[in-house]
Amino acid sequence: xxxxxxxxxxxxxxxxxxxxxxxxxxxxxxxxxxxxxxxxxxxxxxxxxxxxxxxxxxxxxxxxxxxxxxxxxxxxxxxxxxxxxxxxxxxxxxxxxxxxxxxxxxxxxxxxxxxxxxxxxxxxxxxxxxxxxxxxxxxxxxxxxxxxxxxxxxxxxxxxxxxxxxxxxxxxxxxxxxxxxxxxxxxxxxxxxxxxxxxxxxxxxxxxxxxxxxxxxxxxxxxxxxxxxxxxxxxxxxxxxxxxxxxxxxxxxxxxxxxxxxxxxxxxxxxxxxxxxxxxxxxxxxxxxxxxxxxxxxxxxxxxxxxxxxxxxxxxxxxxxxxxxxxxxxxxxxxxxxxxxxxxxxxxxxxxxxxxxxxxxxxxxxxxxxxxxxxxxxxxxxxxxxxxxxxxxxxxxxxxxxxxxxxxxxxxxxxxxxxxxxxxxxxxxxxxxxxxxxxxxxxxxxxxxxxxxxxxxxxxxxxxxxxxxxxxxxxxxxxxxxxxxxxxxxxxxxxxxxxxxxxxxxxxxxxxxxxxxxxxxxxxxxxxxx
RNA sequence: GGCGACGUGGCCAAGUGGCUAAGGCGAUGGAUUGCAAAUCCAUUAUUCGUCGGUUCGAAUCCGACCGUCGCCUCCA
Numbered sequence: 269x270x271x272x273x274x275x276x277x278x279x280x281x282x283x284x285x286x287x288x289x290x291x292x293x294x295x296x297x298x299x300x301x302x303x304x305x306x307x308x309x310x311x312x313x314x315x316x317x318x319x320x321x322x323x324x325x326x327x328x329x330x331x332x333x334x335x336x337x338x339x340x341x342x343x344x345x346x347x348x349x350x351x352x353x354x355x356x357x358x359x360x361x362x363x364x365x366x367x368x369x370x371x372x373x374x375x376x377x378x379x380x381x382x383x384x385x386x387x388x389x390x391x392x393x394x395x396x397x398x399x400x401x402x403x404x405x406x407x408x409x410x411x412x413x414x415x416x417x418x419x420x421x422x423x424x425x426x427x428x429x430x431x432x433x434x435x436x437x438x439x440x441x442x443x444x445x446x447x448x449x450x451x452x453x454x455x456x457x458x459x460x461x462x463x464x465x466x467x468x469x470x471x472x473x474x475x476x477x478x479x480x481x482x483x484x485x486x487x488x489x490x491x492x493x494x495x496x497x498x499x500x501x502x503x504x505x506x507x508x509x510x511x512x513x514x515x516x517x518x519x520x521x522x523x524x525x526x527x528x529x530x531x532x533x534x535x536x537x538x539x540x541x542x543x544x545x546x547x548x549x550x551x552x553x554x555x556x557x558x559x560x561x562x563x564x565x566x567x568x569x570x571x572x573x574x575x576x577x578x579x580x581x582x583x584x585x586x587x588x589x590x591x592x593x594x595x596x597x598x599x600x601x602x603x604x605x606x607x608x609x610x611x612x613x614x615x616x617x618x619x620x621x622x623x624x625x626x627x628x629x630x631x632x633x634x635x636x637x638x639x640x641x642x643x644x645x646x647x648x649x650x651x652x653x654x655x656x657x658x659x660x661x662x663x664x665x666x667x668x669x670x671x672x673x674x675x676x677x678x679x680x681x682x683x684x685x686x687x688x689x690x691x692x693x694x695x696x697x698x699x700x701x702x703x704x705x706x707x708x709x710x711x712x713x714x715x716x717x718x719x720x721x722x723x724x725x726x727x728x729x730x731x732x733x734x735x736x737x738x739x740x741x742x743x744x745x746x747x748x749x750x751x752x753x754x755x756x757x758x759x760x761x762x763x764x765x766x767x768x769x770x771x772x773x774x775x776x777x778x779x780x781x782x783x784x785x786x787x788x789x790x791x792x793x794x795x796x797x798x
Numbered sequence: 799g800g801c802g803a804c805g806u807g808g809c810c811a812a813g814u815g816g817c818u819a820a821g822g823c824g825a826u827g828g829a830u831u832g833c834a835a836a837u838c839c840a841u842u843a844u845u846c847g848u849c850g851g852u853u854c855g856a857a858u859c860c861g862a863c864c865g866u867c868g869c870c871u872c873c874a
Contacts, residue, residue: 314874315874316874317873317874318872318873323874324874326873326874327873327874328874329874330874331874358872359872360872360873442801442802442869442870443801443802444800444801444869444870445800445801490872510874511874512873512874513802513803513868513869513874514868514869514872514873514874515873515874516802516869517801517869517870518870518871519873542874543803543868544867544868544873544874545874546867546868567867567868568867568868568873569874570872570873570874571872571873596810596811596821596822597810597811598811598812600803601803601804601811602803602804602867602868604810606810608809608810608823609809609810611823612809612810612822612823612824613810613822613823615822615823616821616822616823619822619836619837622836622837623837626836626837666820670812676812676813678811678812678820678821678822679811679812679813679820679821681821681822682811682812682820682821682822683820683821684821685821685822686820686821689837689838692836692837692838693837693838693839695837695838696830696837696838697838763832766832768832768833771832771833772832772833772834775834775835776834779835784835784836785834785835785836786835786836786837787831787834787835787836788836788837793836795836
């Protein structure tokens with residue numbers, strides 16, 4: 269049975285479908301045409317973190333891809349409301365609170381700040397609502413009451429459980445049958461009617477954070493906060509629900525059960541699950557070794573294995589590099605994390621940065637200041653018979669087609685490289701350099717090319733601002749710039765006198781210090797080697 | 799044990815029935831350069847884990863096998 273058919277939104281008016289966007293729906297295991305419930309509005313929910321510890325890079329996969337999805341959907345003419353929850357009450361938080369001898373709420377505040385700072389660094393800026401579980405106790409309690417009154421839940425000594433067998437569709441999302449699930453039932457096994465039943469409300473033990481409820485003092489179970497808060501903000505049925513593959517069961521299965529039983533309506537139209545990140549093996553890149561000696565237990569990255577330190581990773585690699593690294597892989601596949609992979613992403617990114625410098629030198633305009641068109645239509649370009657622009661338009665179309673097909677960011681990025689080559693080739697062929705007449709036709713064409721690249725990279729949330737040398741203060745950066753200017757001028761003078769030995773020494777010594785010089789027709793610039 | 803994903807060049811990674819198998823990193827040759835770097839051009843998988851099968855035709859569908867990984871307990 270298709271969940272899509274179960275939703276009635278009244279007469280569908282002839283809405284202009286902005287684009288043929290297809291989404292892989294984990295519920296149906298097929299790619300489906302995106303048809304929002306209430307176009308042009310789209311409601312989107314992503315399961316956020318339980319804030320008991322620092323986030324690690326794996327936590328960023330979902331936010332980065334969904335941030336990109338929202339940017340792309342907005343670009344395609346939709347108005348997206350994106351919600352990411354913060355779960356700030358839970359067993360792990362309580363345990364952490366005991367361990368550190370500080371209130372649970374303080375840990376939650378600290379770790380939420382850490383999470384948000386990381387999101388900011390990775391350019392995740394599109395979230396509209398960040399609801400916290402503890403701010404929604406009345407809604408959560410009402411939700412549970414409603415389930416209880418409809419016969420889907422039962423109370424035992426202050427605990428309330430969802431009775432899984434009452435939901436005829438239970439197991440549909442994660443594709444498992446009740447019979448196949450024969451767990452132990454966890455610590456509350458003795459109280460539950462069936463092992464698969466799960467807690468909606470947990471009675472408080474001594475010293476635990478607790479809220480008043482019809483069942484006595486206690487706290488919400490896992491799952492229920494997402495049902496209550498998504499309902500509060502996005503309604504009974506909304507368009508897209510996302511999260512990591514590992515949340516499919518039990519979290520999403522239970523969420524779905526709670527919400528659809530409570531409202532007697534499908535909870536979500538499109539379920540999306542991103543792949544998980546794995547830790548790569550050790551550094552060695554061997555030759556052709558026939559035997560796969562995977563002595564290094566490479567597995568899913570998780571907090572329980574001590575993963576963390578994302579802010580340190582950002583400091584070393586920059587948020588943009590990490591975002592780019594994540595976006596180069598299709599969101600449903602496993603991403604293997606490795607330092608080498610991140611380094612390579614940095615190398616690839618440098619090609620973009622060099623083009624932006626070239627662009628600025630020739631046009632006199634900063635790439636980063638170019639306006640990014642807000643819609644596909646506004647961003648379209650009329651090539652007017654120009655072969656270079658014709659090529660660019662074709663590549664832009666390819667980019668958009670890739671994104672239309674279940675947000676294939678990896679394929680989309682490949683067209684960006686093609687676009688870069690097109691632009692660089694054009695510059696070379698035209699012999700463009702600093703000082704070119706601003707109103708000349710080639711410069712205008714280059715500006716148009718730059719505009720297309722600006723447009724598309726903005727959809728991916730890249731190049732929002734010039735790359736900074738992380739850790740440098742403003743004053744240090746200025747000093748570095750002045751010293752580099754001096755060295756470059758000295759070398760220039762030496763070379764003018766054909767004193768190549770001195771010139772090369774300056775270049776070599778800078779190279780040893782991790783700085784590369786780039787000689788161009790119109791002068792020399794420098795960059796840090798990654 | 800149950801359910802599921804994946805296995806594409808040296809590495810990363812698109813492509814899920816049919817033009818010459820994207821793109822990145824790396825490598826090699828060339829243009830350019832005083833020499834480099836950057837940029838551009840060219841080359842770098844007759845082949846897509848293995849073996850069968852379906853088909854006029856498969857990396858793409860089916861089966862078996864090998865291998866890697868995930869979920870089934872907290873996890874983005």
